[in-house]
Structure formats: structure tokens, C-alpha cells
Amino acid sequence: MTRRGRRLSRMGTACLLAATLAFAVGGCTRGSTSKRPPIHPNPNMDDQPKIEPFDASPWFPDGSAMRPPVPGTVARGELFADPVLHTGAAADGTWAAVIPIAVDDAVMARGEERFGIYCQPCHGAKGNGKGPSAVRGGIPAANLVGDPRLLALEPGQIYHAMDAGIGLMPAFARIPTEDRWAIVAYVEELQGR
Numbered sequence: 001m002t003r004r005g006r007r008l009s010r011m012g013t014a015c016l017l018a019a020t021l022a023f024a025v026g027g028c029t030r031g032s033t034s035k036r037p038p039i040h041p042n043p044n045m046d047d048q049p050k051i052e053p054f055d056a057s058p059w060f061p062d063g064s065a066m067r068p069p070v071p072g073t074v075a076r077g078e079l080f081a082d083p084v085l086h087t088g089a090a091a092d093g094t095w096a097a098v099i100p101i102a103v104d105d106a107v108m109a110r111g112e113e114r115f116g117i118y119c120q121p122c123h124g125a126k127g128n129g130k131g132p133s134a135v136r137g138g139i140p141a142a143n144l145v146g147d148p149r150l151l152a153l154e155p156g157q158i159y160h161a162m163d164a165g166i167g168l169m170p171a172f173a174r175i176p177t178e179d180r181w182a183i184v185a186y187v188e189e190l191q192g193r
């Protein structure tokens with residue numbers, strides 16, 4: 001081996017040693033825990049001087065970075081102008097006595113599917129209040145198909161239960177209006193109406 005060759009090979013070995021040492025000391029900490037912040041060799045634009053959702057901000061009087069919409073703001077598709085459709089009751093407070101959307105087989109199937117997702121855990125697949133969380137979790141849910149008072153609920157009242165929640169039952173704001181009415185149609189079918 002020439003002298004140059006020997007020098008190159010020594011350098012190679014030194015590099016290998018240095019790399020092994022670096023991994024032994026710094027890297028390969030997989031699975032172990034550390035209280036120090038992670039090493040971030042290439043930060044890109046990951047950390048920026050900006051406010052994130054739920055951050056505090058001394059800039060606004062209420063101390064919150066997230067701003068409420070300007071009063072009266074209506075987001076697209078959220079103009080809830082029809083009280084019967086969106087609350088289950090007319091402006092004078094009378095409950096909707098009929099479902100304000102056209103109910104066909106597709107809507108009924110949708111209602112059955114959504115009921116299975118959102119209501120069945122408590123009320124049971126048959127609506128009798130014996131869902132898994134009632135049976136195993138001990139959360140009593142109303143018997144929608146056996147309690148005479150609930151059998152007599154107007155469609156608007158069933159809608160309202162989803163809209164506002166009642167007792168231990170949460171409000172289901174995340175179910176879109178049409179789906180809620182589809183669920184009402186399915187509940188009425190379960191009730192044999």
C-alpha cells in the first residue's frame with residue numbers, strides 16, 4: 001500500500017470511529033425517554049413566531065388568540081333561517097308534527113345507518129334503551145320504543161333531543177340537519193309509527 005493509501009485508510013477508520021461514537025453518544029436513542037427537547041438539525045420553518053389555535057395572546061383583552069366570529073356572521077351553508085328545519089319547532093315554539101324533509105328509502109337507510117353510529121351505543125339497535133353503554137357501562141338511556149311519553153313525542157321533539165341534548169345525552173351538533181331528520185324518520189319507524 002502506498003503512503004497515500006495508508007493515510008486514506010487511516011482517515012476512513014477515524015471517520016468510522018467518529019460516526020460510531022456519535023451514534024453511541026447522541027443518536028440511536030430509540031425507545032428511551034429524555035426530558036430534553038429533541039435535536040432538530042434542519043428546522044426548516046417548523047418553529048415560527050406565530051400563534052396557534054388555543055394559544056394565549058396578551059394582544060386581545062380576553063387573553064385568547066382565537067377570535068370569535070363577528071356577531072351576525074353567517075358561514076356558507078349555515079344560514080339556519082328555517083326554524084322548523086333547524087330547531088324542530090316553529091318560531092312560536094310549536095313542535096314540528098311532520099318531518100320537514102322528503103323521506104324515501106334512501107333517507108330511511110341513511111337514518112338507520114346514522115342511528116347505528118350515534119344513538120345505538122346508548123339506546124340500543126332497537127331503541128329500547130339497552131345499548132352496550134347502558135348494559136355494560138351502566139349509563140341508563142331512555143327506552144324510545146316502550147315509554148308511552150316518548151312514543152308520543154312529535155318529530156320536532158326527537159329532533160330537538162339531538163339538537164340540544166337532554167340529561168346525560170349530549171347534543172349532536174356534528175350531525176348535519178338532513179341526517180338528523182333521517183334519524184328522526186328511523187326512530188319513528190322503530191316506534192312503529
Ligand code: HEC
Pocket residue numbers: 115118119120121122123133139140141142144150153157158161162166167168169170172183187
Ligand atoms: C350517551 C348516551 C346517549 C346517546 C349516544 C344518545 N342518547 Fe338519547 N338519551 C340518552 C339518555 C340518558 C336519555 C334520557 C335523558 C333524560 O331524560 O334525562 C335520552 C333521551 C332521548 C330522547 C327522549 C327525549 C325526551 O324528550 O325525553 C330521545 C328522543 C333520544 N334520546 C334520542 C336520541 C337519538 C336520536 C340519538 C342519536 C342521535 C341519541 N338519543 C343518542 C342517552 C343517549
